[in-house]
Amino acid sequence: MINLTVGVDIGGTNSKYGIVDSHGKILQRGSIPTAKDGNVKSYIKSLASEIKSLQSNIKEENTITGIGIGAPNANFYKGTIEDAPNLSFNGTVPFVELMKNEFKEVEKVAITNDANAAAMGEMMYGGAKGMKNFIMITLGTGLGSGFVINGELLYGADGFAGELGHITVVPEGRMCGCGQLGHLENYCSATGMVRTAHELLAHHNASDSLLANKPFSKLTSKDIYQAALDGDEVAQQVFELTADILGQALASAVHIASPEAFFLFGGPIAAGNMIIKPVIESMENSLMNHFRNKVKVLPSKLKMGDAAILGASALVVK
Amino acid sequence: MINLTVGVDIGGTNSKYGIVDSHGKILQRGSIPTAKDGNVKSYIKSLASEIKSLQSNIKEENTITGIGIGAPNANFYKGTIEDAPNLSFNGTVPFVELMKNEFKEVEKVAITNDANAAAMGEMMYGGAKGMKNFIMITLGTGLGSGFVINGELLYGADGFAGELGHITVVPEGRMCGCGQLGHLENYCSATGMVRTAHELLAHHNASDSLLANKPFSKLTSKDIYQAALDGDEVAQQVFELTADILGQALASAVHIASPEAFFLFGGPIAAGNMIIKPVIESMENSLMNHFRNKVKVLPSKLKMGDAAILGASALVVK
Numbered sequence: 001m002i003n004l005t006v007g008v009d010i011g012g013t014n015s016k017y018g019i020v021d022s023h024g025k026i027l028q029r030g031s032i033p034t035a036k037d038g039n040v041k042s043y044i045k046s047l048a049s050e051i052k053s054l055q056s057n058i059k060e061e062n063t064i065t066g067i068g069i070g071a072p073n074a075n076f077y078k079g080t081i082e083d084a085p086n087l088s089f090n091g092t093v094p095f096v097e098l099m100k101n102e103f104k105e106v107e108k109v110a111i112t113n114d115a116n117a118a119a120m121g122e123m124m125y126g127g128a129k130g131m132k133n134f135i136m137i138t139l140g141t142g143l144g145s146g147f148v149i150n151g152e153l154l155y156g157a158d159g160f161a162g163e164l165g166h167i168t169v170v171p172e173g174r175m176c177g178c179g180q181l182g183h184l185e186n187y188c189s190a191t192g193m194v195r196t197a198h199e200l201l202a203h204h205n206a207s208d209s210l211l212a213n214k215p216f217s218k219l220t221s222k223d224i225y226q227a228a229l230d231g232d233e234v235a236q237q238v239f240e241l242t243a244d245i246l247g248q249a250l251a252s253a254v255h256i257a258s259p260e261a262f263f264l265f266g267g268p269i270a271a272g273n274m275i276i277k278p279v280i281e282s283m284e285n286s287l288m289n290h291f292r293n294k295v296k297v298l299p300s301k302l303k304m305g306d307a308a309i310l311g312a313s314a315l316v317v318k
Numbered sequence: 319m320i321n322l323t324v325g326v327d328i329g330g331t332n333s334k335y336g337i338v339d340s341h342g343k344i345l346q347r348g349s350i351p352t353a354k355d356g357n358v359k360s361y362i363k364s365l366a367s368e369i370k371s372l373q374s375n376i377k378e379e380n381t382i383t384g385i386g387i388g389a390p391n392a393n394f395y396k397g398t399i400e401d402a403p404n405l406s407f408n409g410t411v412p413f414v415e416l417m418k419n420e421f422k423e424v425e426k427v428a429i430t431n432d433a434n435a436a437a438m439g440e441m442m443y444g445g446a447k448g449m450k451n452f453i454m455i456t457l458g459t460g461l462g463s464g465f466v467i468n469g470e471l472l473y474g475a476d477g478f479a480g481e482l483g484h485i486t487v488v489p490e491g492r493m494c495g496c497g498q499l500g501h502l503e504n505y506c507s508a509t510g511m512v513r514t515a516h517e518l519l520a521h522h523n524a525s526d527s528l529l530a531n532k533p534f535s536k537l538t539s540k541d542i543y544q545a546a547l548d549g550d551e552v553a554q555q556v557f558e559l560t561a562d563i564l565g566q567a568l569a570s571a572v573h574i575a576s577p578e579a580f581f582l583f584g585g586p587i588a589a590g591n592m593i594i595k596p597v598i599e600s601m602e603n604s605l606m607n608h609f610r611n612k613v614k615v616l617p618s619k620l621k622m623g624d625a626a627i628l629g630a631s632a633l634v635v636k
Contacts (some may be wrong), residue, residue, distance in 0.1 A: 133474050149467060
């Protein structure tokens with residue numbers, strides 16, 4: 001008899017899930033579209049039936065001891081998803097309770113936001129093994145973060161702590177999806193880089209840039225990386241500016257939380273030292289003396305495709 | 319037999335100390351000049367002898383169970399004071415060890431920075447009783463902060479966490495004493511207010527302002543408060559700008575740590591609602607929706623003269 005956990009990653013478009021063994025190996029995995037019609041109950045029924053079907057593929061006798069879920073606007077304390085702008089569910093959804101109804105024999109069902117889940121994954125299976133204080137940064141559409149303090153995820157008073165993407169870095173700066181201005185994620189994320197690219201194209205009137213041939217809605221951080229590799233100056237400047245602001249924000253986070261390390265995850269981190277090296281330089285330049293040369297900035301050791309599932313499953317590992 | 323604790327507050331000029339009973343009452347108190355010659359050992363000998371002499375004033379049979387110390391650049395983990403710019407001690411001073419040598423019978427000696435000590439005082443004897451997640455903000459020469467998370471002070475990986483005063487709020491902004499630019503404490507502190515006042519005097523060429531009659535080195539936040547009460551527009555604008563930036567920074571802190579409340583302490587807070595009300599407005603305006611109308615911003619309930627001693631003593635209360 002082996003003990004297994006399940007990790008579920010609920011995204012705006014698709015929901016991915018996997019059955020994970022005690023070594024962090026994903027034995028079975030699958031994906032269904034996330035409900036578009038707001039019908040949580042039928043969506044959870046499908047999800048549960050898919051997971052059970054995956055479980056039946058596993059030859060060895062087994063039991064699922066826990067199900068961990070990563071989702072936007074998830075509240076760990078309450079087990080809910082609350083007003084998630086990218087999901088069709090209205091208001092506050094008691095997600096953990098609904099999942100427990102489908103998996104009555106499972107001991108532990110827990111939910112948190114995707115960046116917190118990634119932090120758990122990094123601590124359990126990635127580069128943060130053995131660390132007690134670190135910060136996970138996920139760069140995608142936005143900038144997510146998970147703060148681990150004394151070996152525990154930081155949830156704060158209401159379960160929603162760890163939103164480094166929403167600290168103000170440019171007073172009266174760019175519009176944020178949350179309604180405020182000048183937040184970190186508006187500059188330092190895949191989307192933020194595309195915004196920076198277009199500001200720079202406009203500033204330099206750079207119609208000869210490699211970035212000038214795609215519309216705003218189509219350009220990706222990967223395009224910018226490729227153009228930078230190909231010597232495009234605008235693209236290279238995007239990386240410099242992104243790294244400058246991110247490094248400065250990481251320094252602010254160090255001043256507050258004094259972590260041992262940051263782990264960076266997500267599409268833009270595929271650029272490796274084109275982003276990480278200048279981030280470290282900018283962070284070090286912005287640190288107070290007694291924090292200098294102490295804090296590591298590392299790429300996540302989790303595989304892109306596995307991280308969300310592993311992270312969610314790590315939530316329920318004892 | 320009663321159990322007592324000692325609180326010591328080491329400032330750049332004076333060191334204050336008190337003997338505190340289990341109800342948070344300061345039974346005896348005193349003060350000596352902080353060493354100016356860098357001679358830690360003779361300074362600690364004097365401090366210990368003064369404390370022992372105070373103890374002998376107490377009629378009831380008693381024992382000192384712990385000594386808590388608040389000091390700039392104190393490292394709780396190591397029990398040291400490290401490179402404190404306002405103290406004459408060089409390098410790293412093993413302060414806790416030196417105090418233990420003088421008080422061999424005392425069970426617990428601990429040190430932390432003054433803002434962390436104030437946070438402990440607020441939790442033990444002030445407005446944060448029963449709270450698990452709150453942030454103490456002390457406004458003085460700088461801006462100190464103590465983050466309490468799950469009922470514990472946040473120290474981070476190296477013992478120096480909680481420096482909200484050194485997050486960047488104005489990119490490339492005012493010179494900070496730490497060598498960086500645009501940190502929160504350069505705007506939101508007693509000193510920051512004086513700097514803002516002089517920028518505004520210069521901007522408006524306001525030689526008719528009540529603030530225009532004192533040199534830069536003499537103006538205080540109390541003068542600015544009095545002038546604002548007397549209808550001086552520059553002084554009122556200082557409060558508005560200070561509150562704007564502080565409120566925005568508190569919002570960033572909420573996004574990271576999701577506290578139940580902030581407690582504000584220090585000279586500028588004597589202005590009461592002239593500062594607190596606009597800070598709340600600015601914070602609420604800068605918060606993401608799901609944090610709105612949840613987080614309290616309150617004046618500290620600790621008495622100005624008692625806070626540092628009580629806070630330090632609270633460090634060693636079980």
